[in-house]
Amino acid sequence: MNTKGSPLLTTRFTEELRNQNLRTWEAAVGHQFVKELFDGSIDDTVMAGYLTQDYRFLDAFLALIGAAVASADTLEARLTLARFAGEVAGDENTYFQHSFDTLGVTEELRRETPNTAATTGFQALFREAADTREYAAILSVLVVAEWLYLDWATRVSHPRPTDPVHADWITLHDYPGFHELVAFLRAELDRVGPQDRDTAGDFFGRAVDLELAFFDAAYAHPLTEAGREVVR
Numbered sequence: 001m002n003t004k005g006s007p008l009l010t011t012r013f014t015e016e017l018r019n020q021n022l023r024t025w026e027a028a029v030g031h032q033f034v035k036e037l038f039d040g041s042i043d044d045t046v047m048a049g050y051l052t053q054d055y056r057f058l059d060a061f062l063a064l065i066g067a068a069v070a071s072a073d074t075l076e077a078r079l080t081l082a083r084f085a086g087e088v089a090g091d092e093n094t095y096f097q098h099s100f101d102t103l104g105v106t107e108e109l110r111r112e113t114p115n116t117a118a119t120t121g122f123q124a125l126f127r128e129a130a131d132t133r134e135y136a137a138i139l140s141v142l143v144v145a146e147w148l149y150l151d152w153a154t155r156v157s158h159p160r161p162t163d164p165v166h167a168d169w170i171t172l173h174d175y176p177g178f179h180e181l182v183a184f185l186r187a188e189l190d191r192v193g194p195q196d197r198d199t200a201g202d203f204f205g206r207a208v209d210l211e212l213a214f215f216d217a218a219y220a221h222p223l224t225e226a227g228r229e230v231v232r
């Protein structure tokens with residue numbers, strides 16, 4: 001309460017961080033990739049390239065969640081983060097396997113496809129955050145990755161596309177458990193971040209930049225049809 005008896009409107013720490021990166025955040029959330037995913041017009045070569053890179057993101061991301069489990073300061077948080085790792089290793093991993101089959105992306109083709117700079121950037125950022133062994137630093141990266149995806153998945157009021165490769169990617173980022181996960185991650189960063197403002201702000205900002213670069217890279221590096229087994 002302030003001196004006049006009305007509640008103080010304070011900005012949440014995570015909101016502050018997002019506001020500091022708002023222009024880039026909005027460019028990512030409103031990206032051509034998101035628009036085309038929702039209206040079903042995204043080219044298979046773009047989707048195949050995006051998912052090939054994102055499966056490497058998933059690999060490094062799982063390791064980062066492991067670091068979050070190790071650095072969390074309560075059992076409650078450790079349990080929630082461990083369930084989060086289970087979700088990524090379960091349903092999300094299955095989505096990738098089905099989508100690679102549907103799009104004709106073979107293991108061989110994935111092996112031969114080099115990283116984009118954005119993928120390498122994410123892998124390095126995840127490693128750097130994990131190496132700090134600081135819960136706030138690790139959370140800052142996790143919050144961006146999941147909150148930004150929740151944001152684009154829930155902002156568009158377009159019906160779900162019919163293609164499961166498109167529709168399931170949206171659903172994986174807009175179901176009740178995912179909303180709860182993002183609420184949890186934000187509440188954790190709101191709690192521990194303000195003690196480590198500079199570090200949190202630095203990791204958060206770099207993660208937002210990479211999210212935008214990752215969407216851009218999907219269009220700069222489509223997976224050409226020549227290398228794929230099935231072209232639909």
Ligand SMILES: Cc1ncc(CN)c(N)n1
Pocket residue numbers: 054057145146149211214
């Ligand atoms: C690049 C990126 N950023 C975030 C997410 C959400 N897990 C993802 N799958 N890929």
